[in-house]
Amino acid sequence: MSVKANALANYAGQLYTTLVGIVVYPFYLAWMGEEAYGLVGFFIVLQAWLNLLDMGMSPTLARETARAATHQGEQWQLLRRLVRSLEIIFLGLAVVMVLSIVLGSDWIASQWLEVKTLSHDEVAWCIVLMGFMIGMRWLASLYRSGIQGLERQVSLNVANVVIATFKFVGVLLILQFVSTQPSAYFEYQLAIAMLELVVLGGMFYRLLGGREQWHGFSWDVLRPVLPFAGGVAYTAGIWVLMTQLDKLLLSSFLPLSEYGYFTLVVVVANAIMTLTMPISRALMPRMTGLLASQEEAQMLRLYRRASQFIAATLLPVAGMVALYGGQLLYAWTGNMEAAQWGAPILFWYALGNGLLAIGAFQYYLQYAHGRLRLHVIYNTVSVLIVVPVVVVAAWQWQAIGVAVAWCGFRLLSFLLWTPFVHARFAPGIHRDWMTRDILPCAAATALMLLLYQWLGLSLWSLSRPWIFASLTAMGIAILMVNALVSSIGRDMILRRLQERKHARATH
Incomplete structure (x- = not known):
């Protein structure tokens, strides 16, 4: 396949x-x-x-x-x-x-x-x-x-x-x-x-x-x-500790009813990450197979195209969920209390998960090479920083505290760790990866979101179906812009146009 x-x-x-x-x-x-x-x-x-x-x-x-x-x-x-x-x-x-x-x-x-x-x-x-x-x-x-x-x-x-x-x-x-x-x-x-x-x-x-x-x-x-299994197990354990410690602590700190609202926030925020799972499941076995067949150049080309595709499709979703989380929760559940409680928390989790989805690509490189030593070191240092921060944030500020801490750490990891891994496993790739694959889509998404804010679009006055319809239309508009600014999107559009032109010529 x-x-x-x-x-x-x-x-x-x-x-x-x-x-x-x-x-x-x-x-x-x-x-x-x-x-x-x-x-x-x-x-x-x-x-x-x-x-x-x-x-x-x-x-x-x-x-x-x-x-x-x-x-x-x-x-x-x-x-x-x-x-x-x-x-x-x-x-x-x-x-x-x-x-x-x-x-x-x-x-x-x-x-x-x-x-x-x-x-x-x-x-x-x-x-x-x-x-x-x-x-x-x-x-x-x-x-x-x-x-x-x-x-x-x-x-x-x-x-x-x-x-x-x-x-x-x-x-x-x-x-x-x-x-x-x-x-x-x-x-x-x-x-x-x-x-x-x-x-x-x-x-x-x-x-x-x-x-x-x-x-x-x-x-x-x-x-x-x-x-290899030991490296995966160790990093997976630390990963669970970093990503689930806040949820475990809050299950005890929050009343079970409020924890139900928090679960809604987690479901929406995790939906952002699920958008990357299909591509990663298809990508990692193929990258591993290409390396096993001594086709590293082809593997890196696949890696960059997949990175750009995720950036073009996922960043608009993360941005829309962060900016309009309250309206989304209300349109979804019809529960205004849950929407107002969860909106500020969802803002930080959505941004953090967007950064995480893009930053996860450096792990795919390490996985394909079967060398997880750097990943082990990174996760060890990370857990020493994240665990005390999350415990204090959950104890002092509960859900909003851990959400801000999560987003902040994901931003630092993306900016500092990703270029380091690229330098070790794909020397010379990081600058093009950032400037040609990630930043064009990130900039286009941010500009479109700023435009929506400048226009002063108010969705609270709409009915729940119309809120969904409006958010969907706004998200599709950003996706269309990203299709134009990303090279993979332009290639797909040009290929379609050439196919139609060829089909008309043959008829």
Whole structure:
């Protein structure tokens, strides 16, 4: 499969999943209530923290499957033995994970969460269900990574769309006709987690193929990938600490009802990052394969074009969400209190996530080369700075404090760290990368947003559908400008015009 086909499939799947979530989340809030929705947010944070037990094995499997697909032969048999070894490790850790959550459910419900209206038993049972669900989704992530590494992302996204439909839309039937209690929500999601595990596991095994006997745990196969996996695990752990510590602390500092509002802010801000996931999933295996085939120049060309595409499409989204976050939250939920509470917080998270999405490209270079030493050093220094800052900000200023701290650190990282990584892995690329790939789109986006402010456009007086329509039109206008100022956009436009001209000439 081509990078374009995989990227388009990823975008289609991610767009569907994001849009269906956007549509149904307001129903969750309205039907379940703020505290129950806060439990949904707590589950998302808990799942992110327990992914630390992955220990870098899922990204490692994705990379090894990409390498095996390039070389085939004996490498393919080694891959099958690696898969079985990782399955055994994942299954054992999943059991430990589930038991830990089940045994700690009573303490979490009574001591950590600030619950006012929901019963203690209801909250504790929901946490038990969370534990089983997290264990299953975590094991399914191993198979998902393998499918991504094999670049069978069209099939994967078809499966993701079906599962997302059951996960997001199907539960509305439960809430509407069975019960609005949070336990009903989590019991249904547990059943979908079982379905997801079976479907993805079956897909991956069919792709591996072969009738050879599957062996058990093999330390000899696992040992060579441990240095790379260790680097990924360490950096992933620090990454979870930096990106989820604020959300974990606020789950205790904020009342559960306000944490429900905060969850809405996080969902919108994270939607910015999800726009980069499809391209990164298609990009990293292909970059790894190109380097393995000694095609570094082609790899760097792909890297720059992908960077420019993300800058042209993502910066307008981040800017619009930051500037019109309150209107967006109100149009989405119909809850004015949630919109007013979340607007100033969303401003900083949206800008920070926009910077993060662009700055993440330097990691893709390190991943493709399989050398993560610099990434380990960077994350080690970062966590020593970020953790105390976030703890103080959450304690003193709660949500707004951690949002400002998040954006500030992302800006410093982008300005200082990205050029350093480029100098080590792609010498001479940074100036062109900044001036030709990133800055034109950033400048065009900023100028368009300033124009909107100068025009004094007021959206609060509009109805909710018209707010959505207005924001969409404003965002599309910025995208069109970026298509003209970016070289990749101009190339696409010129190519289309030439194709039409050729088609007319032949007729």
